[in-house]
Amino acid sequence: MKIIVLKFGGSSVGTIERIKKIAGIIVGYKKKGYKPIVVSSAMSGNTNDLVKKSKAISYNFISSEYDVLVSAGEQISCALISGRLNHLGHKSQSWMSWQIPILTKGMYSASRIININKKKILDYIKLGGVPIIAGFQGINTNNRITTLGRGGSDASAIMCAKFFKAQKCIIYTDVDGVYTTDPNTLKKAKKIKIISYEEMLEMASLGAKVMQPTSIQDARLNRIDIEVKSSFVKKDGTKITKRKNVISNKIIRGISFTKNDAKVTLVGVKDKPGIAASIFEPLSKNAINVDMVVQNISADGKETDLTFTIKSEDLTKTQLLIKKNNKISFRNLIFDKNVSKVSIVGVGMIATPGVTYRMFKALAKKNINILVISTSEIKISVLINKKNISRAISALHKEFKLDK
Ligand code: ASP
Ligand code: MG
Secondary structure, three states: OOEEEEEEOHHHHOOHHHHHHHHHHHHHHHHOOOEEEEEEOOOOOHHHHHHHHHHHHOOOOOHHHHHHHHOOHHHHHHHHHHHHHHHOOOOEEEEOHHHOOEEEEOOOOOOEEEEEOOHHHHHHHHOOOEEEEEOOEEEOOOOOEEEOOOOOHHHHHHHHHHHOOOOEEEEEEOOOOOEOOOOOOOOOOOEOOEEEHHHHHHHHHOOOOOOOHHHHHHHHHHOOOEEEEEOOOOOOOEEEEOHHHOOOOOOOOEEEEOOOEEEEEEEEEEOOOOHHHHHHHHHHHOOOOOOOEEEOOOOOOOEEEEEEEEEHHHHHHHHHHHHOOOOOOOOEEEEEEEEEEEEEEOHHHHOOOOHHHHHHHHHHHOOOOOOEEEEEOOEEEEEEEHHHHHHHHHHHHHHOOOOO
16 A cells, blocks of 8 residues: 655644645545655644643643643644545545554653554545544553654654555645755855755754754654645655765754853863863753753862853853852853854765864854864764844855855
8 A cells, every 4th residue: 555644734724724635645645656644743833722721720730631731733634634625535544543442652742643543534535535533642551642743743654654564654744845944144144955864864853943953762662754844835845864875075064052041161161080070060950951062171289160052041040050059150151142063064075074164164264263163973063143143144055066
């Protein structure tokens, strides 16, 4: 059977008009001989509304009921899609996760799919029906509703592709693919035709909000090829696949950046074992995510400076935690909210020497000062002043020939 998983994001089912439009897309695949399995998110804004309601009821809404509540939007969108397909003369039925069931494990609001019972869905497909499956939700071993984290209907689609052995998995969204960098920041940004899971993960977790990062991890582990495309315009999208399939002469695939980072520097920290741990322990206990860290080698063996970055929304809390931490002493504390992390991403850098140098030189030529540097196998990140973001991106885009 030529099974195809079609996933529609919130904006693709955001209005009645759009639902009518995507029903047409589904019918199109059916006419081409595919057996579509549709996975849908909630109509855009619905999940946020439900989250708001939970907060209005309780600042500490019980997690098991929270998942029952926030997963409710998908029931509406699935029924509407199915209703439209029936209207068009196509047999279709909605399925909530508990009706299949889709089994998950892990905590409420952050569960992962471990099994999907295929029988009922496959029987239905064989009868010519189009199943519309609620994304984002599952059940646990206690038969309670769970959710997969915000944006989790991507993961639902990937896991459906895996369990139903789909030939294709298409993620329909409101952008027409993954770009070399944010097109709103750089007009010259180009759509990436094909990208590896690893690169996409780096781009996604760095801020290219096209797909939920955990879902890309699921796709990588299960070798599911994905195509991301727009449900609004008919254009080729971006393919996400294994490294081996990505044939390209580009060293760097894309440039991502953050807009809400803050830099914290502790000047004159005592240089002794355990000091870094003492600084970060209270931060980690308060779920503050520390990103880049640099510590200088102390010249006199007594004192050093330590700099790290966090999300700017965590700055006030971090300030407090450091000030009341009596396990550490330092001479001065400096904060900077006007920083941004710019990263170049590409598997090509593994085998190509001199990429770091080219990045630094391109920035130097534009007189852009680098505050902090960090690298991984396929990514080099620099922290710069926020006001330099677009000039930095433009310089790097050109240096690594992404303009072409
Ligand atoms: N409706 C859910 C959310 O808004 C799931 C999704 O959109 O993928 O997070
Ligand atoms: Mg979404």
